Amino acid sequence: MVKITDVARHAGVSPSTVSYALSGKRPISEETRQRVEAAIRELGYRPHAGARALASSRSNVLALVVPLRAGIHVPVVMQFAVSVVTTARRYDHDVLLLTQEEGEDGLRRVADTALVDALIVMDVQLHDPRLPLLRSLERPSVMIGFPSDADGLTCIDLDFKAAGEACVEHLARLGHRVVALVGSPPEVYVRQTAFAQRVVQGFTAAADRSGLSSSVHPCEATPAGARLVAEQLLREQPALTGVVVHNEPILEPLIDAFEQLGLRVPGDLSVTAICPDELAESVRVPVTSVALPSAEVGERAVQLLMKKLGGSAVPEATLLPPRMTERASTAPRDA
Amino acid sequence: MVKITDVARHAGVSPSTVSYALSGKRPISEETRQRVEAAIRELGYRPHAGARALASSRSNVLALVVPLRAGIHVPVVMQFAVSVVTTARRYDHDVLLLTQEEGEDGLRRVADTALVDALIVMDVQLHDPRLPLLRSLERPSVMIGFPSDADGLTCIDLDFKAAGEACVEHLARLGHRVVALVGSPPEVYVRQTAFAQRVVQGFTAAADRSGLSSSVHPCEATPAGARLVAEQLLREQPALTGVVVHNEPILEPLIDAFEQLGLRVPGDLSVTAICPDELAESVRVPVTSVALPSAEVGERAVQLLMKKLGGSAVPEATLLPPRMTERASTAPRDA
DNA sequence: GTCCTCCGTCGAAGCGCTTCGACGCCTGGC
């Protein structure tokens, strides 16, 4: 293994000079820097991560805790993770993958052993048991999602409440009077997953404000679940003309089910969704949707962490405003 | 921060004794061990990961390179990643997440800086550019999938060739004479992704052996793609009665498409798949399938790595035999 | 010309841990 002293000798300088040339923490003459860089290239030098971490008390690694639970749409998680890794690399950091399963112990372990400098936690619940721990940790963290009490914590997410509102308002503007929310599987609500709850809040509030008749329907994330909900809606809400879907896997199956029951989209029924743009676009009837910006959330989360690591203050809450794209699945009620 | 010397003082022993009590690398009397453990508990001691890595030249971190490319079924990747993390934790290791995008430089970086002890590489292609690098690295690695030339490398995967064969043989036993493989999107074959190719090999070989008439059809991973292929098959192969699907996202859409074209499954058409058991079970008509054992592959990959890190020799190739489960989607041809 | 300052570099200390050699003591064999 080639070490910093080898580089120093080869370049005719001291090890500390090599270190400063690398980190830029002290001025180094142009000529010396050149020699050092040449030596590094010729010897193929790579600083030892452990030694660096020990001496600088910075590991340049971020922890990312991903959810495994039922009812979470996997591609969204993956896209988010990839965005975190990609952004972290831009800041010269790597990403350690933790599973939800490891729980609080896992968080404490990687934080206390100085394996990581900072943490990103996904799938936050309203009353998440990890909140006190995150507050007490000596390392900065960012949560994806908003718990009820976010005091002293940094959170970021799509503004799901506004997203729910945007969908309803869009339908209201098109003249729809009876709307339904087809949501996540029941267990997601039982766990009080923050984002799912907030969609319901926004949906209901906006419907009430606009004087719409509304109802909420959790739905299993399977085609069979979608068919069940479709049949139930037709039976119980014959006047229904507007649907908001917040459940990625059943978006297409639900539309199929409606059509098989004789309802045309958007002719008889307007459908909007909260989901990744790619999904909304790839459905047979492209769906008017509020984008789920996983990549942006991941990127912003890393940037927040970097700011905190740099000692800057950051806003406690970052709510990304919903961005709605009209596609073929919505139409005026009389059209 | 509480360090090993604090623990040592508190327990009335030397730091090295604490270290040995922790690692078990030298005998420590029961009584001393108790005192050390008590001190650790009382002080809340956590060994510093960087210091440990520096002194022991072991970081206890594995690198996992996940694919991002089009045509890869994300839930399978995720399940695999989770299984790797979970298993690694059982061996007291953590997992660093790398994206394919970082490429060979990323691998070299984490290996050379001693950030990781070993590497797991997914989505191996027949002529993967990373092969020479992995051979030259001073750290052990395991590849998920088989390149053409695996000399000097450790590989593990489902035996996709045998899986393809098993599907055909199952259909042949049921009396089917004309079979088709509906495979991955074209780009997967263009890239020469190992596992996709091997399924084709096994499928074709077994069909030839059994004297079946067979054809292979790449298919876009969208419902529209499934419909296209279904229509094409009906048009071009009216005698078709057996289908093998190796493309997770379209399994259910393809069956839907067949039924909408008037073919009953399994009455008119028997369908088998190579996919995760959960997927096969959750389709409306549960599908006879060869399981894609991502969790097992992940676990075994980590175990292989641990053996290699321990200095033991491991087999270069580990092919997991296909395991087929009969479900409702296949029936005898005359039934 | 002298003094002060700042730039560029060096040397040494130390980050917190593991590991190696050494050493005392206790036990067992004869």
Place this chain on the structure above:
DNA sequence: GCCAGGCGTCGAAGCGCTTCGACGGAGGAC
């Protein structure tokens, strides 16, 4: 009763890097 050999423990030497204080020399101010 004496020696050999473990067992259990200690002390010290690093692991490879960063960082702090120091220092020589060049340049500017007066």
